[in-house]
Amino acid sequence: MSATHFRWPGFDTVLNAFAMWFLAFMWALPLLYAIWTAFHPAAYETNFVWNAPLTLDNFAKAWAAAPFARYFLNTFMLVTMILICQFVLCTLAAFAFARFTFPGRGILFALVLLQLLVMPDILIVENYKTIRSLELVDTILAIGLPYFASGFGIFLLRQTFMSVPRELDDAARVEGTSFLGLLWKVYIPLAKPTYLAYGLVSVSHHWNNFLWPLIITNSVETRPVTVGLSVFAAIDAGLEWSVINAATLMTSGPLLIAFLLFQRQFVQSFMRAGIR
Amino acid sequence: MMHRREWVYGWLFLSPALLFLFTFTHYPAVKTVISSFYSTPKGRRPAKFIGSENYQTLIQDDVFWQVLVNNFWFAVGTIPISIGLALLMALWVNSKLKGRTLSRVAFFAPTVLPLIAVANIWMFFYTPGFGLIDQFRSGLFGLPAINLIGNPDTVLAAMIVVAIWKEAGFFMIFYLAALQSIPPVLKEAADVEGASSFYYLRRILLPLLMPTTLFVSINAVINSFRLVDHIFVMTEGGPDNASSLLLYYIYETAFKYWQTGYAATLTVVMLVLLSILAIGQFFLFDRKVHYQ
């Protein structure tokens, strides 16, 4: 452990610890509240007593009230599809930017970086028209299409690829390896942490994405969990918080658990990926 | 000849990504500008060229101006605070303080929770009378109920809090990764020189974190335009548009009122704003950042 241990100017450690705990508690509060309501009967939604009876009814109700299994499947297919396409497209593009010199490279890279700013999330009106003209409205493919090529992913992988020692590259070339082979055998293995970090960001982003899927999906067969949840919670006749929170936990549960299990690797992969 | 082959490969490797980028980013961005000069097609009436009419509507649309002002305050409220908190969280979590692992989990958890889902939880916090905040206020201080999201003076602040809560932990990760890669030698050297911790923070750490700050702040700026999911659940832009943001207004205009021509005009405003901010940020940070 060689992390920089930072001492605070004029503050004492105890005070800092308390401040950190307080903030951490505030940050955890919504989740704690969701867990509380989800596992207790509706009567205890606003009534916090230690001996409130535990129940799984809310989960059963939520599960029965909406086709969450289908929504999960949709989301799973969606994030998998996006991740694979992003990896392939971004790897190829990043490799091109990092390894080759060709006319227009500078301006094309600038155009790629432009997407960091002008994200498809903002261009909902025109992208909707495009998807419609492709006759892809209400398909899982349509939710993913605008995100397949990611400026962020290309930028990140290019940074990583540029740090690959040229000697390794040359050695492989001398052996007669093709460019694709070079990419596969030398560049990609060295960029593993970047893939992990980027993959995690991508998965959590698209798992949680809402606006575009809301616009482009119409049916149970295509709706991801976020849209499914909003449809479920949009019932006008009074919220049943306990059931909605049970649904919230269900929909974000897999991601939350994955994060809890891998959180150390997550931060470390960011570090190794050189995102800083 | 070798050179020629590189060209071909370069273009070949690049083209699939570029195809998608152009189709879903550059083409629609340009098309948005064009559409903003056309009327909205209705039923069997196609769109027709109407010059600057949409822009005249824009200037006279007081909802637009209000939304713009809201978005300005939303940005001012979220960007500095979430970045500041993210840095603070990272410093804490990176220290030797007890409970730092649990704190890190707590700080980061909002990132993996869908905003659309947690909005329902925040809704309960803000509910007057029996919501968590009010239970706390009346239980501890005997204060009257407060209607945070039903009051135009407080609703935007309530939305800002949710956004900060959502994004600060994500930014923390970037700072954390940066902090962990700073060689401890630097700190040791500073200690040997007898530099104060404050001096170390201001003169050594912050400059070293500058690239991260640039990256994070670009993200924060984009988020200040993009984070609208909670508005759908919590306020639908109300009361009287007091919590409506630009992207939410674009959504309403395009997919609720079906004024796609006017929605394109609003999107143009968003694109212009983003460009100005990007250029501004670039110049602001340019001198301080040493990017490779």
Next chain:
Amino acid sequence: MKPLVKMKNCIASIALTMGVATSAQAVDLEFYFPVAVGGKAADTIQALTDEYVAANPGVNIDAVYSGSYGDTVTKALTASRGGKPPQLSVILSVDMFTLIDEEVIMPFDDLVKTDEDKAWLQSFYPAFMENSQTGGKTYGIPFQRSTPVLYWNKEAFAEVGLDPEKPPASWEETIEMGKKLVKKDADGNTSRWGVRIPSSGFPYWLFQGLSTQNDVVLANSDGNETYFDDPKVAEALQYLVDLSTKHEVMAPGIIEWGATPKAFFEGQTAMMWTSTGNLTNVRENAPFDFGVGLLPGNKRFGAPTGGGNFYIFADSSDEQKVAAFDFVKWISQPAQSAKWTIATGYVAPRPDTWDTAEMKAYTDDFAPALVARDQLEFAVAELSTYENQRVTAAFNDALAAAITGTKSVGDALAEAQKKADAILKDYR
């Protein structure tokens, strides 16, 4: 799968033009339905649809739960613009003008052939048909319809010495009783309000109760003229504002629609105005004895109707239209309609439904369900115009501005009228 459907439709229409009997050919219908109330709405629709399909082997109905009302109209329009409209959808009655304007729906009159069909069209409560007809044609068939009613907490009434069986019948009584029902805690903070009229999201709907009681309509039946700046509308809005500010019987600011039943259950308010769609929810969850009554009157009794109608989409094949029409006729029959009403609490849209044995048994057991029917006598069409979403948004903004005190009642309404005029000028 979708191309297959298209192909089937194509084959079906070829078969028809060639004069071949099409009865053996399955007709596929896509049917969007929203669910705006808790309870068993979605299950019931599915069950009814299945029952129909089982009895009519020539028809397949794909019932798609499409979210809230707002989601559903958006989805239906989006799908229509994308060239894949549903054949049938339940959409808010107020969206009729929008759907006509977008040229996506067709009048039922085109499908009415027999005298029996004609009689069927006449069989609904007139209050519900007001929102379903324009220009002499019927575009919507009432289905999941509701109306707001007053719910009151009988225990709270008894506690403050009011007759627990007698809710307020007028605006004045609401204030008087409300003042008695307000309860303060030791710190001087209000722990129970007298009444709760929610104002989030779509405040115009409950407000229309007040405006109707003040004997004024908000829009004409052609859907191209609004009367937001009428002095009587201002009077009604002033009353709503005064409930919080002057008489202090209602919580200040915008009041959440969704949290309202919960506030009622928690004893935060002694009375609430909300949809009959909440009957089942309140019945199951209120921890005290409660009553359901007509909204209090002023110059007259009054309430808007609300909820969804069936619409048939124009971009369907002839067989699909006929099949959709037949399904709508079937599901609106008293037997089906009674099942639906009992499961959801929606108001049965035909008088004869109330005479069925099932409904009689239900209302004997749960008399409050009859209140909604009794109120229909005083009910009016829900505010509906061309460009309905934009016009009501302008009106909602004005109501919110007045309620939160950012604008005076007069200014807010004048501004809303100006905006509505600007939007509707093209439709006059």
